[in-house]
Amino acid sequence: MGGRIDAPLRSYEGRVAPDWLDARGRFRPIFALLPIQDANAAWFDHLGVGPDYTRREAHALFALESHMLLAPEILLGAGEPLTIASQLLGFRSNRLHAIHSVYGGADRRPVASLESVSIHVDSRRRRAAPMRPGPRARIEAVWRRHRDLPAPAALGRAIRPIAGRA
Amino acid sequence: MTDIQPLSLHTETVREAWIDYNGHMNVAYYVLTFDNATDAFFDHIGLDAGYRARTNCTTFAVEGHITYDREVKLGDPLRFTTQLLGFDQKRIHFFHCMYHADEGYLASTTELMSLHVDAVARKTTPLHADIMENLAALWETHKQIPRPPQVGRSLSLTGKRAS
Numbered sequence: 001m002g003g004r005i006d007a008p009l010r011s012y013e014g015r016v017a018p019d020w021l022d023a024r025g026r027f028r029p030i031f032a033l034l035p036i037q038d039a040n041a042a043w044f045d046h047l048g049v050g051p052d053y054t055r056r057e058a059h060a061l062f063a064l065e066s067h068m069l070l071a072p073e074i075l076l077g078a079g080e081p082l083t084i085a086s087q088l089l090g091f092r093s094n095r096l097h098a099i100h101s102v103y104g105g106a107d108r109r110p111v112a113s114l115e116s117v118s119i120h121v122d123s124r125r126r127r128a129a130p131m132r133p134g135p136r137a138r139i140e141a142v143w144r145r146h147r148d149l150p151a152p153a154a155l156g157r158a159i160r161p162i163a164g165r166a
Numbered sequence: 167m168t169d170i171q172p173l174s175l176h177t178e179t180v181r182e183a184w185i186d187y188n189g190h191m192n193v194a195y196y197v198l199t200f201d202n203a204t205d206a207f208f209d210h211i212g213l214d215a216g217y218r219a220r221t222n223c224t225t226f227a228v229e230g231h232i233t234y235d236r237e238v239k240l241g242d243p244l245r246f247t248t249q250l251l252g253f254d255q256k257r258i259h260f261f262h263c264m265y266h267a268d269e270g271y272l273a274s275t276t277e278l279m280s281l282h283v284d285a286v287a288r289k290t291t292p293l294h295a296d297i298m299e300n301l302a303a304l305w306e307t308h309k310q311i312p313r314p315p316q317v318g319r320s321l322s323l324t325g326k327r328a329s
Contacts (some may be wrong), residue, residue, distance in 0.1 A: 069229055073289070
């Protein structure tokens with residue numbers, strides 16, 4: 001389970017697809033969730049916790065909670081670059097905290113982020129379980145490269161209520 | 167204190183294409199089905215296709231928080247409820263629950279903040295008066311519903327789950 005460790009991981013490099021646009025031909029930010037899915041698959045493979053791990057060792061990471069930020073004011077057209085950086089924010093024996101940050105355009109403007117906490121489970125018993133030694137060692141190695149990265153601006157956000165209501 | 171309930175406007179059945187290698191509905195389809203529940207809610211308050219065509223205005227989610235509380239499997243019937251948490255001239259703050267419709271358990275929640283936007287300029291613009299009236303009428307009842315424990319959360323490794 002060796003391999004180069006980038007900090008953060010460049011987990012996705014693509015372009016705005018024609019079917020991710022609004023009626024006026026501009027990127028709809030909710031569609032950032034599609035490349036984020038691809039980025040997350042690359043991220044889990046990078047950490048050694050993807051489908052191969054589940055088949056081999058019958059354990060998996062399940063999402064527990066996520067926070068999403070979208071920036072509809074950033075206007076992008078079809079074919080503009082879309083890149084995703086994935087950063088480890090912390091971990092425990094059966095928890096993982098990470099963020100995918102999506103950038104659009106040649107000047108890499110932030111268009112979306114998805115921060116998540118996942119739980120590591122025994123996929124037969126459907127119960128929380130400590131990570132197996134392989135991914136545990138890999139995640140520790142990734143953490144040594146990621147722990148000193150600057151905290152993303154989106155980190156730890158909560159939705160602020162509208163004043164005077166709720 | 168009250169028996170006022172959130173809106174119940176939307177249902178789904180878990181489809182085969184939504185199941186991933188873990189044998190349960192993939193997280194992306196939680197987001198998709200909640201987005202469908204949002205469409206049903208916006209239709210309910212008048213922010214429908216006719217409004218968008220008439221006004222050149224639309225809505226965009228800018229922030230969302232999801233809790234994944236229980237797995238759902240192929241064929242499971244899902245029932246969604248929606249609670250208005252607040253609004254002003256340009257923003258609508260609301261909360262969905264996803265339940266297993268037969269077994270009754272809570273499968274997931276989503277808190278959302280949406281902006282009302284001029285679709286041409288992609289800039290926020292005030293909601294039209296009829297929508298503000300609909301929101302105000304709904305708020306008269308929904309403000310009496312207790313605030314769900316999942317609302318206003320941020321993520322941490324050590325935080326206790328809301329449910």
